[in-house]
Amino acid sequence: MCNQTVSLVAAEIERQGIPTVVLQFLKEVALKVGPPRALWLPFPHGFPLGKPEDPTLQKSIMLQALAMVDDEVSPLPRLASFGSH
């Protein structure tokens, strides 16, 4: 349910004018709910930033997600996969 909850909160933040990106575990849920920008993760629930005590991996996920905002051309909702470019 976390996948849907963060997406619904993101939509409201975006409606009020701030760009958002949500991380998502379940591609099926991301496609059904449709948050504006989502980065799909190849990790199990409970491990959104990949691995504990792995700052390099954690930051790479954060940076790829935050950089999705810079693409103002591709239509929303937009779903990317972590590690793809």
Place this chain on the structure above:
Amino acid sequence: MATLKELSLADRLFLKAYPWRRIHPTPQANPDKSLGASRIALASSAGMVCKDQIPFDDTVRGGDPSFRWIAHQTPMEDLVETHRSQSFDHTGIAKDPNLALPLQRLNELLEQGLIGSINHRHASFMGSITAPGRMIRDTAPEIARGLLEDGVDRVLLVPV
């Protein structure tokens, strides 16, 4: 990798029948700053609270729709994960709260000059909400207004 197949049969049946909320139309806010100049805030659904805050209540029918502000300067050892779901492994977050609320990672990104600034607070809620009406009507707008008042430029939302 998380797929529906890894979930318990009960969870899979629930998710299959669950009436997912479709966001429509899709809202779009465009950035007015580069990432390197942007103020970043986090929103986590891991049910994180500071040790002096009231934990989330997993007995609320349909899910606890409340939220807490977590000050960015909160020491990591003062963060407590109060998400009660048995559907995921809690050991990773117990070992490293950055896994769900990456406060220290934001500090490092700022030191590296990759983000412009860090908001003084972040939003925390418990994501296991099956009846999201109050979350949509009350909580999400309040979080959004707060972040807007803070001058936040981009928000990263982290599920668990």
